[in-house]
Each structure stands twice: as C-alpha cells, then as structure tokens.
Amino acid sequence: MKQLVILSGKGGTGKTSVTSAFAHLSSLGDLASKVVFADADVDASNLELVLSPKNTKSEDFIGGQIALVDADTCTGCGICEEVCRFDAIHEDGAVYLVDPIACDGCAACVYQCPVDAITMHEQNAGKWFRSDSRYGTLFHAALRPAHENSGKLVTLVKQQARLLTLDENYDFVLVDGPPGIGCPVISATSGADLALIVSEPTAAGVHDMHRVLETTAHFDVPALVCINKSDVYPKGTAEIKAFCQAQDIQMVGEIPFDVSVTEAMVQGQPVTDFLPNAPSSQALVKIWDKVIKEMQLDGVQ
C-alpha cells in the first residue's frame, strides 16, 4: 500500500481541485476500486463537495480533555491560576473558572489543586465519516470550529483509511492535505511515500512552497512539484522551475488558469470529469500519469 499526500504551504493554490481530479482519474485505469481517499484538511474539508459522498458511517471525534472547576469544592486559593501556562484560569468572585477555549488540556491544575476541585472532561470536537463517493471510499471529518486537536483528527481519518486498505487489500491512499506546515500538515504527511506540492506562481506561493518543501525534506518524504495557474505570472513560473531544477526536485507539470475548474466546482464535480477537454483537465491527466509512475505501484502501468 502506498500513500500520496497533496500539499501546498499556502492555502488556496488548488490542492483539493487537484486531489479531486486524481480521485476521478484513479477510478478509470488499473487502480479502479483499489484506491481510498482521505481528506486531511479537517478545518476546511472541501473534498466532499466535489465527490458527492454518501455517509455510511459517522462517529463522534473526542478531542482533548478540558479542565472544569467544581465551584462548591473550590476554596479560591488561586494555585490553579498560578500553574496554568495557557492563561486559561481566572478568578471569578470567590472561586476560579476555566476558559474552555484557552484550556490546553494539560491537567497541571488538576494535580496541583489542594482540595481536588478540578476534573478533566472529554470534549466532543467534531465528527468523522466514512462515505461511498462517486469514485471510491472517502474518509473525511468535520472539526467543530474553535476546537483543538485537528492533528489528532487528521491522524484518525488517515488511520481509518489505512485500515480499510489492509482489510480490502487496496493499493493506494490519496490524501488531500491542509495548508501550512504545522501540526495538521505533519500528521497528514506522516507515513506518506510521496508528496505532490501544488504551487502557484505568486510571490506568496513561492515563499510558502519553500517552507513546505523544507518540511517534506525534514520528514524524509520525497516531493514532486506542479504549478497551478501557471500562465497568470510567467516570471513566477520560471522562478519555480529554476528553483526545482537547482534543488533536483521533479517538476511534473503546469496547469493553466482555467475558469472550467470553478465551473466544475459549482457543479460539484472534479474538472476532469465535468469537462475532460478543458485545458486544465488535459494538464491534470498528464500530471497524474507522471505521479503514478513515481509512486511505483505494483501492477499499474
């Protein structure tokens, strides 16, 4: 079983549009019904919007725990506020209260309270789903806004996808990654055999592509780069190409700016399925072929 993760550093470069096109293309060739999809952007889970999934399983996600002070037991000594490094405990009249949003769940206050007035409570931080999508099984999730542990939820979604590949003897997990380089990205990247970086030829896109490539290198995951909206600013495209050449990073293609991508999104479909002849679709087919070759999957030409 092999795992491909789609990353970008900067948000909005087209990760989900590329992933959904790959999901569609994977359902056509040798890989058909051997692929599982995982949406690892649990803050902004958009893959479901273009794969028309039907939920077959839905479960609560218990995130971290948070502290709760029992006002009847609290003597108002203030030790909890002193030991809290997350500025989450404050005096409220004669007792102390925990701010559930600021609480990190470390429980330091629980162990320091001299009268055992503080206990930890599990937080329902969202849901995760298994769905039948148009192109295969999709694992996805919805983190409740303002909740912690998106990295933990990403790990859970990926674990479920991996378990299915073991049960069903599938070959391939396709992971739609989150933006950034921090905890959810690290969770999304962990265990990946290959990363595809979707860059865009803008000053910000190039800056963040560097950061995400450093991250994949840090975790020893080989990376390929493609350029989305490559014709918007040719100088930026040339810069990305030169950088990749200098760093010996394989460039697998350019996707031109194409309103068909948005039109397809509005129709709830990947562009390759909605308009196979669109310039972006043709570019995506070529990129997919190169990525699959790089993955070196058994029995796939």
Added chain:
Amino acid sequence: MIIAIASGKGGTGKTTIATALAQTLSEREKSISFLDCDVEAPNAHIFLKPNFTEKKDVEMLIPDVDDDLCNGCGRCAEVCQFHAIVVLGGQTLVFPEMCHGCGSCTLVCPENAITEIPQVLGALKGGLTSEGINFAHGLLNVGEPMAVPVITKLKKWDERISAEVVIVDSPPGASCPVVESLHGSDFIILVTEPTPFGLHDLGQAYQLTKEINIPAGVIINRDGVGDKKVGVYCEENDIPVLMRIPLEREIGQGIAQGKTLLEIRPKYKKEFLNLYTKIQELAGDAR
C-alpha cells in the same frame, strides 16, 4: 481597535485585505501595528516590505530529567496528558515533539529530578515599513508542530498590541491557531470567494466568530466567479457584506508580483476608509 482578518479557506485574499487596510490607515492613525499570525506560512512581509530590525526566539520549556535524582517512580508519565514523558525499564524518556510545555511533570516530581530547559520553536521578527507601520511576524520552525505558542508570543511582543489600530492577519482554518490569532480582537473581517469551497469554509469561520463572541463582517473577493450562494448565506445569517472586490486579471498579476492592492488600484483607498468607518460602527454597536 484590534481588527483581525480571517477566512476558513486558504488563499481567499486575507493578506491582500490586511495589507491594504494597514496602508490606508497608516496615513490617518497615529500608531498602527501589523501582526502576521500565519506563522506557518507568513506572507504579509512580502507586500509591506518592513525593514526588519528586531528578532527574538520563541522558546518552550521542555523537561530535562536528572538520571541521578530520578528513581523511576513514573509520576511524571502519569500526569502527562500528551505522552511526552514515559518510564521504560526504570529509565525516564522525554519526547520533546509531543511536549506542550505545561510544566506539570516538573511540579509533581517527588525527587525534584526534573528541570525545564528552553527549546526554540520559532522566531519573531519586527520592524517598520516605509509607511511607518510597526510590523511583526512569527515564523514556526520547520518540523515543529505547535504554532500556537509562537502566535501567543507574537501577540504579546512588546506593546504592539496597544497601538491605536492593530491589524491581525490570521492563518486559514478554524482551529486552535486561528482561535489564538483572533482572541481579543474587536472585529473580525472574514474574507471569502463566491465558490462552493469558499462558502463551506466561510460557514466554519463564521461559526468560530460566534463561538468566541466577536462581531464579524464579510468581504467577497474575486466577485463574479462561481455562484451567488455566499451573498445569500450572508443575507440569511444577517452577516454584513462589507466590500466586494471583482475578479480582475490585473489585480491577480499585481499580487503575484508582490504588489499590494492599493499599489495596483489606488482607488481602493477610499473604499478601505469607508470600510474602517463601517467597522468602527459595527464594533461599537456590539459593545
């Protein structure tokens, strides 16, 4: 007045709006700070081009176990909620990448065998822009998972947060780094694009603003692409639409080159002044 710029979806134009607003207000307000809280992928410096003169490391305290004093009792491992410290065969091991720096293990150790040593997670950089904006951003080190401590330190760096106007450029999403960025703001501008992805993620971000109880309004960027559902959503939920910026190739190309919206289209200055007036009203009403 602290104005935060957020979005559920990435790449909708947060930094475009934040930098244009900061440039507009730099001409009329006495003191203005800009805090780029997207410490994983900070971009505002590319546009505002500050002259960085200050740098400060962001550290977290990580436990260090003195093997001579440790008797392997395992109390530290018991209290650690993050499995960052474990006792194996009488040996106490620390996993710094799991540690949240809460200090609980140090407090409970009966042998006082644990001391805390600072570990660098990232850095803060600050300096003035040519317009006199007091600019600062955070940079999470590559491979470090925890963005929140860097954001917390950035927001507390010297007196930047007490400027007359503070512009906070938030990371995308709707989880902990965003909450930390938005915490304490007087008003939140949610930037979105009129597409199904933009709408879905705007919903997440708007729920977050309600959860933390801060008034918010929406700017629709790249207006004209996609569909009309974002406008309908705002109307149905009674969310003020503060501005619409049409999709124009020239704006996209200018931003690609690192130009701000005001440099590409100076006429927007007037709109941003109006925006500020509107925000003052809306934030005032909420108080």
